[in-house]
Amino acid sequence: MASTRLPDYAPDWAFFLDVDGTLIEIADHPNAVNPTPRMKAIITHLRLTTDGAVALVSGRAIAELDSLFMPLTGLPAAGLHGLERRDAKGRIHFETSAESPLDDAKQVLRDFTKLNAGILLEDKGTTVALHYRNAPSLESAAHAKMHEVLCRIGEDFELTSGKMVVELKPSGRHKGHAVEEFMEEPPFHGRTPVFIGDDITDEDGFRVANSMHGYSIRVGETIDSAARYCIPDVEAVLSWLEHYHSHHWR
Ligand SMILES: [Mg+2]
The missing domain is CATH 3.40.50.1000 (HAD superfamily/HAD-like)
Known part of the structure; x- marks a missing residue:
C-alpha cells in the first residue's frame, strides 16, 4: 500500500x-x-x-x-x-530504430482513425499512439488494431498502454x-x-x-x-x- x-x-x-x-x-x-x-x-x-x-x-x-x-x-x-x-x-x-516498418504501421492506423471518429493518431516519429479519450467506447477496438499492427511489424516493437492511449514503440x-x-x-x-x-x-x-x-x-x-x-x-x-x-x- x-x-x-x-x-x-x-x-x-x-x-x-x-x-x-x-x-x-x-x-x-x-x-x-x-x-x-x-x-x-x-x-x-x-x-x-x-x-x-x-x-x-x-x-x-x-x-x-x-x-x-x-x-x-x-x-x-x-x-x-x-x-x-x-x-x-x-x-x-x-x-536508432527501424523507421520503415513503422511507416507502414502509421498508414494502417491512419486508415483506422478515418473509420473511427474520435480516435486520434499521434505521430511522434519514432513512436505512434492512438488516443481514445474522445471515444472511450472504442478502447478495445483501438487496442485490437494496435495488436494487429504489432503482429505485422514484428518483435522489434512493443505496445505500451497509458491513460486512454495505446502506443507502438521500438522495444527494449x-x-x-x-x-x-x-x-x-x-x-x-x-x-x-x-x-x-x-x-x-x-x-x-x-x-x-x-x-x-x-x-x-x-x-x-x-x-x-x-x-x-x-x-x-x-x-x-x-x-x-x-x-x-x-x-x-x-
Ligand atoms: Mg503522465
Whole structure:
C-alpha cells in the first residue's frame, strides 16, 4: 500500500518528473495542454536548489518538451518513454530504430482513425499512439488494431498502454533506463532519486527509484503500482515541489 504521507525533504534529492498528468493536467488533445508560468518557475527553482538535478521523463519527444517548457530549453530530459535522452550537458542520446516498418504501421492506423471518429493518431516519429479519450467506447477496438499492427511489424516493437492511449514503440527501452543513465552522471550522481509519475509507463521509473533507495511517487491511483508513495493530483505535486524549494537548507 502506497503511503499518503510523503517522505521528509532532504537536500540530496534528484528529481525525475513525468510531465502529462504530473506537472500539467491531461487535456483532450496532447497539443491542448497548458503549462503555467507557476509550473515553469517551480522547475527553475528546483534546479537552483538541487544543483541542476531535475530531469523531465516523458512520453513526448524532447523537441516537443522544449516548446512546451519555453523559455526553459535544454533541460535534462528523456523523451519518447526513454528512447531519446538529453543529458545535463545537452548531449542527445538516441536509440536508432527501424523507421520503415513503422511507416507502414502509421498508414494502417491512419486508415483506422478515418473509420473511427474520435480516435486520434499521434505521430511522434519514432513512436505512434492512438488516443481514445474522445471515444472511450472504442478502447478495445483501438487496442485490437494496435495488436494487429504489432503482429505485422514484428518483435522489434512493443505496445505500451497509458491513460486512454495505446502506443507502438521500438522495444527494449523504458523510462527506468533513462533514470539509471542520469544517475551515473553529474549532477544526478550520488543523489537520491525521486521519481514522480501518474501512469503505467512510469512504473519502470518507480522500480528503478526503489532499487536505488530513492522515492517513487504516483499521482492518483496506486493500485498495482510499484510506487511507495502517492499524491492526489497535479496541484498537490506542484505545491509539494514548491515547498521543497522554499524549505531552507542553508
Ligand atoms: Mg503522465
